[in-house]
Amino acid sequence: MNPVMAAIQAAQMQMCMPYMMNYGPVPIPFPMQMAPQFNSSTYDEEEDYSAKEDDEEQRTLFCGNLDEHVTDDILYEIFLQAGPIESVRIPKDGGGRQRNFGFVTYFHLSAVPFALDLFQGLELFQKKVTIKAQAADRPQQRQSNDFSVPSVSSRMRNPFANDVAKGDHGAARHARHTLHDAKPYDRSPKHMNNDARRRSDSAVLDRNRPRTNPFLQNSSGGNRRSEQRNNHHHGQRKLYLRRQLTDSVEQQPTNSTFCLHGKEGRRTISMQNQDLVEYLESCGICQVCQLRYLKARGTEYRDMSKTFQRLNVEHSDEQPLKKPRLGVCPTCLGLFSEDFQRQLVEGILAKDISKYDSDGIVLALCLPMTLQLRQLSMWFALRRKFGCVIDDTNAPDVPIKEAVKLILNPIICAQLKKKNDPNGLMINVDLRHSVEAGEVEKLAKLHKAAFPGKQKRIEISRGLLEKQYQPARIKADLFEEYLPIPPTAVDEQLQLKSIVLTGPLVCVAGRYRKLSRELSHTPWVLHGQRMMEDSIEELIIHSVAPHFSESQEKIIFMSSGREDVDVRCLGKGRPFALEIPDAMCSTLSRQLALQMEQAVDRSGKVSVRNLQVVPREELLHIKTGEEQKRKFYRALCTMKEPVTVDILQKLQISESFVIQQKTPIRVLHRRPLLTRPRTIYSLKARVQRGQPNVLIIDLVTQAGMYIKELVHGEFGRTTPSLASIIGKPIDIQALDVVGIDLDWPAEVDNAIAVEGEAIVESTVNSK
């Protein structure tokens, strides 16, 4: 079973909610699909919906104490049980490592108390997740409506259970985020530069963030009660616009008036699609961007003239000829121009893309910050022109990053004959523009003026821009002191700064046996000096890596525990895995795997088997539940006097017992002093014929036990110890690991499989 799904199901089982045992897609009502009539009996619920834009914090759950293996996807799938989710976010630290907490933002306020109740005691990867309402600490004006929990029966009811009937299933499908639609994995947790990381982060965010569409179905006339409701939420003038973009038969015939509802008869503020486009055109905005401001969806960018037609927008014939010559579109700086697309494709083709065998690609653009500033400037301009029809917290356009996915991604994929795959080859494109430096400088000054309280050397990042810079938080006049409204046209379009290809992260797993008692696990360096020539890590990497990667430095070797330098590992061996970032190749034939295994075997020190490529999720087998794993050992022990039958009998134990072990002195200088309880499952002692003071003891113990200290007791610091059990000194001379109870990775005998593969190949050839 997919381990991610397994984790999710385990979490569900643990919650013991009967309806959850039957795991299936949870219907997600389209949040905007609210009943047009205002009805006092459903007041509270309606208010929840209408409030959604402004109270993100109140709709957000904080999840703490997350295991490092908890991904956005896992959080999404689990927390979806309490209602539709707007976004999921696990922040990363400066080094790109995932933090141990995350945020889940629901569409609906009412999901928050339900989720708090439902997920109480949730454990993921054996760690109890702390769940709090993000806004819990703040004063709650709306408390009576949002957070009070009226009765037990309603507490346990999914507040969205009723939404199935009125929910828009098409929208539900759109908003649903599946595991298959996963983010590109971090290519390498250690070595990736921050820029590339930021890009992949933003890709995740975008994918998780459903389109917030302020255009709601409503009757053009509106009604008094809705108006009252709007006024009720003062300062939150919502835009109820009528829009007909889809071909749905159920919808009303097209009337292309965008109209602030409720004011009809007195003062009508209206914005025709045609007005909007004409204004944009006058600002030199390109047609793609015009469609962005018309909130066009996926395929609507393909045949633009058809889309304009459907939206009842006409371009006069002369305009397209004249206007584009005036300059580059001030909002996208030519990003969506055909000329730029051509440059981008040429740039990518000039790279050594054939080196990578990946069928999938993912485009990661790093855009200059000025692009974001220019969207904001246009936003201000539209508000000046059309007034409060334009919301002050929800951008009036389809964000550039999303538009890149809708427009550029398919073009690049088609040109390269690759499919879009978040786990495929990452094409990192860095873009620059000549106005960037100057405008960012002005932004820095604007920032000081706009947020004078926050002078703690905050670096102005793209994330900060996205969050803080919107008309609701910054006054247009202040903005205009530093930067023009609307954005000015430029002569030059965006230029390619660099294109870097990053291959996918490939994981190779297997089991190793260690035959040498003079071999360290990883390179052993003391005071800058190599203490031993080889290491298990190097022996394996040297044989496996060249097939996948040109450089071996960034490969991470991990295993299910490790043994001391002087300990052998026999039996079926110890599971291990290599994380290979920027891999050129993502598959491994069994024949090649066998050759790699044989190459390692030739060292005579380490032997490898079951070598195979595995999905990255499976690596959590190595890292999780370490303390639950059993380990099998054989120890060569000696006594000062001949062993007696009584001693042998004391060392035959088939029932498990717990010992207390202090951190061994040999590691105490670098580890904390702790006393750990550890379980011994069984003991079996035998004596060497002809050497009555030599004992061979087989032990089955919980992982994490220090066996050498268990035998001699280390001055009484491990109790009981074998020495204290027999009441006599006993020492250990040699130790072998003979088994690790982890059935992973799958047993693959590459030697046998090669014959099968040869047959398959020959049949392919004979066709």
Next chain:
Amino acid sequence: MSSLTITHEDPFEQYYFKEEEQQICGRPVSPITKNYDENYPSVVDRFFTRYYYLKTSGGKQAPFQVLYHSNRICLICLAPSHPAFAEGIASVNFDVGNVDRSQNVVKGKAKRGGMVLQADSTLALLTTEKGNVYKIPSCIRGKLVEVHTELIAQPKLLEQAEEGAGYFAILLPKIENCDDIKASLMTHADYEKYVQETSNIAVDEAAVAT
């Protein structure tokens, strides 16, 4: 299992070790018993260096042993010739008057919160059956990591235990102080010489007395 053979049966018969064969890298794996070494050194010999420290109190000198691990961890013990062994050990107390060493707590890898001790700081008080009280010195400058509180309940451990198991405490000196500390302590050879001399003096004194 025949009753006739009972008297001749080897009582260890069912306990003899039989090696299972295994092949790895195309070769048989050598049995673990091949690693047996008759002259295998003890735990202390394998990992520690023995140093000694002399403490003079009430005009009398008493020797203490410092087991210095290769990772610089130090165990503080009585030297084998400490007079308390001859007098019989009655009790051990880590409450040394102004502070109770057994309340020492360390946190984290850096052993935060551990008491910082000087070589002559008193670690514990040892009372013999003769009623003499010996101050146990820290012997080295370092941070107190662990106190062997088991000695409070079982002071006789000191007399019975294997070498090292009668440690009073574990100390961690700073890396940069290690050379000075080692230079200030007696080596094992110095100590043997010292034992020789003091026993000669004792013999002389005995001779004078008679």
